Amino acid sequence: MNKIEHIGIAVKNLEQGNNLYTSLLGEAPYKSEEVESEKVVTSFFKSGPNKIELLAATDANSPIAKFIDKKGEGLHHIAFAVDNIFEEMDRLQKAGFQLLSETPKRGADNKLVCFVHPKSAHGVLVELCQEIK
Numbered sequence: 001m002n003k004i005e006h007i008g009i010a011v012k013n014l015e016q017g018n019n020l021y022t023s024l025l026g027e028a029p030y031k032s033e034e035v036e037s038e039k040v041v042t043s044f045f046k047s048g049p050n051k052i053e054l055l056a057a058t059d060a061n062s063p064i065a066k067f068i069d070k071k072g073e074g075l076h077h078i079a080f081a082v083d084n085i086f087e088e089m090d091r092l093q094k095a096g097f098q099l100l101s102e103t104p105k106r107g108a109d110n111k112l113v114c115f116v117h118p119k120s121a122h123g124v125l126v127e128l129c130q131e132i133k
């Protein structure tokens with residue numbers, strides 16, 4: 001794991017989320033992107049060297065809609081940058097972590113991603129992400 005790549009925050013409405021985080025951080029999001037496979041629309045903010053990802057559901061069956069129903073808006077996941085997602089997935093699986101998918105998926109921001117189940121990380125949804133070159 002190289003560093004925290006971004007922090008994901010679940011919001012009900014992306015436009016409202018964008019407005020609020022633009023005033024909070026003093027800068028508008030630098031990109032917005034829909035991830036159809038996850039039924040979410042995302043936007044990315046920079047805060048110095050760090051990134052914040054806002055995620056809103058595009059469908060009632062989206063994992064983000066389910067998360068908000070259960071827990072409300074707020075901190076959703078912490079993403080770590082990795083060089084080789086396959087190696088990291090293998091390492092974590094051997095160490096007893098439960099992964100949410102067998103193979104990496106294509107995520108937002110040109111990344112291959114895989115999630116670690118919050119049950120195996122003290123309640124935190126952990127995302128691994130590897131830049132697609």
Ligand code: ZN
Nearest residue numbers: 008053079127
């Ligand atoms: Zn993320």
